[in-house]
Amino acid sequence: MEGFILLNLHFYHLCLGFLYLSEENCAFTRDHYCYFAELPIVKVTHQEVVNNLQALTCQAYGFYPKEISASWRKDGEIFNQTNSSVHIAPNSDGTFHARLSIQINPKERNLYRCHVEHVSSNEKVIKWG
Numbered sequence: 001m002e003g004f005i006l007l008n009l010h011f012y013h014l015c016l017g018f019l020y021l022s023e024e025n026c027a028f029t030r031d032h033y034c035y036f037a038e039l040p041i042v043k044v045t046h047q048e049v050v051n052n053l054q055a056l057t058c059q060a061y062g063f064y065p066k067e068i069s070a071s072w073r074k075d076g077e078i079f080n081q082t083n084s085s086v087h088i089a090p091n092s093d094g095t096f097h098a099r100l101s102i103q104i105n106p107k108e109r110n111l112y113r114c115h116v117e118h119v120s121s122n123e124k125v126i127k128w129g
Contacts, residue, residue, distance in 0.1 A: 037120035038064040038095055044114050044127040046106075054106040058114030058127065061097035066090075069117040070100045079112065 040063035047055045058070060070086045072079040081102045088098045104112060116125040 036064065037118075038062055039120045040068065040098075040116055040118050040125060042114065042116050042125045042127050046109065048106075049103060052106070053103045054109060055101055055103050056109070056112055056114075057099060057101040058116070059097065059099050060116050060118075060125075061091070062095045063098075063118055063120065064095045065119065066096045067119065068096070068098050069115075070098055071115050072100065072102050073113045073115055074108075074111050076113075 040060035042058065042060045045057050045059070047057070049055045056072070058072065060068060060070060066088060068086070068088065072081075072084070079102065084100065084102050086098050086100045088096055090096055098116075100114070102112075110128070112128070114127045116127075118125075
């Protein structure tokens with residue numbers, strides 16, 4: 001068991017030393033390899049659509065690894081809308097971007113928040129509609 005712990009510490013120091021990362025930016029796979037975890041940059045945009053509705057779009061970009069959780073909240077409660085899902089795609093630099101859109105009544109825009117969670121941070125990123 002000591003060898004297993006030393007192996008973890010070895011990769012941990014390799015991650016911190018070689019990539020000059022802080023502990024928060026160093027994550028491990030199940031194989032105990034360290035990789036660089038990039039924080040997502042999150043922004044919310046809105047656009048007029050048909051029938052006096054607005055499309056709210058939450059975009060997270062520049063993050064790594066690929067796994068990310070994003071949701072819309074209305075007054076703090078998870079807001080589910082038909083055909084609303086997180087679409088994730090790769091960027092040319094090896095990071096990823098995600099997009100989540102909903103249609104809303106523009107008079108209620110200030111009630112909506114986009115919540116994003118990623119392994120690169122212990123805190124949620126919250127952006128207003």
